[in-house]
Amino acid sequence: MSLRRTPFFEHHRAAGGRLIDFGGWELPVQYTGIIEEHKQVRSSVGLFDVSHMGEVFLRGPGAVDAVRHLVTNNVNIPNGHAQYTAMCHPHGGIVDDLIVYRLADDEVLICVNAANREKDHAWIRDNNPDANVAVIDESDDWAQIAVQGRNAESVLNAITDVDLSLVPSFGVVRGSVAGVGGCILARTGYTGEDGFEVFLPNSGADAVWPAVMAAGAEFGIQPIGLGARDTLRLEAKLMLYGNDINDETTPLEAGLGWVTKFDKPSFIGKEALAKQKEEGLTRRLVCLVVEKRIARPHCPILADGEVVGEVTSGTKSPTVEANIALGYVPRRFARPGTRLQVDIRGRMAEAEVVKPPFYKRPY
């Protein structure tokens, strides 16, 4: 099977991106180097191609209520706002984590993880409670970029017809970018920085990419690959579906209780999650700082010589210069300051549970 390419593919090639197979997509893991790209985003601004993400639209007068039934969060936001949420199975496991964009009373955009696109579309379609709400997977029609970092607003404001200084965090507006109409701009991201994610028609890709690069030149903008995307999100303790959360983990275990709203009349998974909350969690996703070596996914976590859990993500943090990891442990080991060990390919490394996140932006 040949790899899928985004509309920005030639721009990655021209910029010297190192292309890899990422879940069936041919995408750049890095351009100049993961650490340099990471620091560029933390200190100024970077440009990401995230076109592999999926876009599912719900349209119809009952669209907002349909989404309320499907996801754990409440969508109690005005039109023109977005909200992070989980979407769960009846047993409480996470189908996906996603951002819902309330575009109008009768139109909600759900941005889903690339690897879950087909699963999510089918799930949303099959569990849509309102026959008058249409569920449309428009992933093939949309390209998506993320402009992330403290200078993101300045960069995009130079090439858009809307005033982004008026858009609050998680605000959403429609507008044109580099003359390309019909874009959706949202103050969201996956890096822990301020920034925007922009949905644009595929046909606009060749106009938008060079325009962002040119507008960002004074801030030293660079294209950023998937490698730095992963280290940036991990420092900010943002979930990676398939690593940190999956069909068998619940939002409560993952620390996503804040997007799980039990005061809603109903949503898929509510009963199971309410029961879990009442009975108490058996495990929690914790932040770990590991001494000397880097813990990788599936490394066993031990307490007093006994395996108690497993690492789900791990890297060396370029910002805090420590080996950081996420992993599930029984709740009694989840308190910050708890000393644990990680079995890294047969040898033990000392680890300590720390308060999340590893990085919080200073502005």
Next chain:
Amino acid sequence: MSYPADLKYTKSHEWIRLEGPVVTVGVSWFAQDSMGDVVHVELPEVGDEVNAGQPACEIESVKAVSDVYSPVSGEVVEVNEALEDAPEEVNGAPYQGGWLFKVKIGPTLALDDMLSAEEYKAHCG
């Protein structure tokens, strides 16, 4: 990219420099480029016995961990301790400051399986 002619290479992307009975081992330009930013090197210890074709050391990049296979058998007589504070030398100077460890070899050393710079370059495509 560079492959010094005075070194021998393995298909698994290590290089050796032969100086009397002691062989210096490192990884090639191709290897460090493929791994990306190196952030930690888990070196063997002086006195360890290493065996040709067996893992002797680990290199961690941001993305992944890679085994380094010792191209020769013998006793580790020196390791590049500077890499503990400056693992990025493996990227910046893979044939100089980024060397990994030195092995004292026996009287006979089979270099038959080792590649010349030209052969190695062809191997990397």
